[in-house]
Amino acid sequence: MKIYKVLNNNAAIIKEDGQEKIVMGPGIAFQKGKNDTIIRKKVEKIFTIHEENEKFKQILETLPENHIEVAEEIISYAEGQLSAPLSDHIHIALVDHLSFAIERIQKDLTVRNKLLNEIKALYKKEYEIGLWAIELVKEKLNIDLPEDEAGYIALHIHTAKMDAENMHTTLKYTTIIKELIEKIESFFDQKIDENSISYQRLVTHLRYAINRFESNEAFHVMDDDMLYFIKQKYPISYRCGVELADYLKTEYELDLPESEIGYITLHIQRLNDL
Template identity: 30%
Template sequence: MRIVQSLNQNALLVSDEGQEFIIIGKGIGYGKKKGDLVENEEVSKYYKIKNSENEQRVQAILEELDEEVVLMAERIAKHAQEALQKELNESFIFSLAAHIKFTEEKYRQDIEIPEPFHYELRYLYPKEYKVAEWAVDFLNSEYNMNLPKVEISFFILHFVNGLLENEQVSNAVELSEMLNDLVEIVEHSLGCSLDRNSLEFSRFIIHIRYFILRTNNKEKKIRKNSENMDKLYGMTTAIYPKEYAVVHEMKQLLKQMYGIEFGAAEDFYLLLHLVRLSN
């Protein structure tokens, strides 16, 4: 391997048989210059870079990071991949390391950061939530970072956006905003605050999540309604006019803001969830 560029004392951009890698190792960049050879035994970690955009971003991040922060991110990434049984993309560790560095600084300076959709993310991504919770506890216990629970939400977003195989994960923030908007409609219309720790709230969020992911395709087709479902829904709306009005408002939001439409079957199930929530 030959050095293409020294990134910092512990990281180098190298080339080997036409493929570029970023390599990490304690003191690996000390006294090295472009064109020098690097021995394998000096390297603790290799990262294959697949495109120039990622390469530039990773280089910029590494110039600001020390080895310990990268090692923190490595340990978290390893645990996440084992727990989630999924691969994380090539720049995940560096993005996470940059977040850890920023996190450490912001809490040292007592900067208040708003919590992003904590309850919605918890139900949207239950597996990622558990890993994020572990990550925060790990940093607090192993590195005395004293991170608050609000950081769990930020770590969830990092895990979700670092996953390779699911095309929908890139819309994690949009999906969370959508759910947050819908919850606000429900609370405003019903005139009450929902118990976000309740089983009913969990079921409501999970149902909407799967419904949105199921219908949020390119065609955004309306599901066909059977006559029986139309009749059943019509009878139910007469019994629960307040909840019906909330469903109508939710449908309007989804159609106008996100181009999502649905028919009586989903109306009916949403109405039932709202009845449970209001009780």
């Protein structure tokens, strides 16, 4: 395996089977140049260069090497924790985001993550990886990233999962849920405890309800007698559920069936029972 071009100490371009490929591994290109040999067993990742990876090549050439190393360590840790490979795009998206976040901190600029509470509830495992990541940045780079960044890292990791929706869709869903939570808080004129299990269950239920629209899945049907009982037993929570449904229809053209309003009513009532 011969080097075609050195990108940094840990990455180089090779030509193999008529294709340019990016190879990565700790120190594989240190003090090496064109036509020098790389030992294959030291290579940890290989990417065939196509249009998207051209950006990755530019990142490897221009961003600080220690930023790239930390991002790659986070990706490897995430794949281990999730027991699944992440898409190649994560090597562009996370490296780029992390380096920019570090640059902002060094300039005393902070960006608040308004979706943090919803991210915690919806993507718990990815959020825990995000917390681990900001600790790693502190350890390796002596940079204190805020908790908000754990949320952003969680989103990047979630959307890199092979069966996940893209970042635009993820942000859309999370934003809708945040708006619905704010509607509930406004309706009852009280703040919801984001650490409660009832809040987490509500957020998760709303997430899957919205997803059913996008994937054209059928909603669970509630027995008519049960729906009647809910309306009579919890009229205020049901009225709140109806307002949420009206909002989704008006703002997003998402038309909730009445049985789904019933299920949401039960989740809203659990919040008020605490």
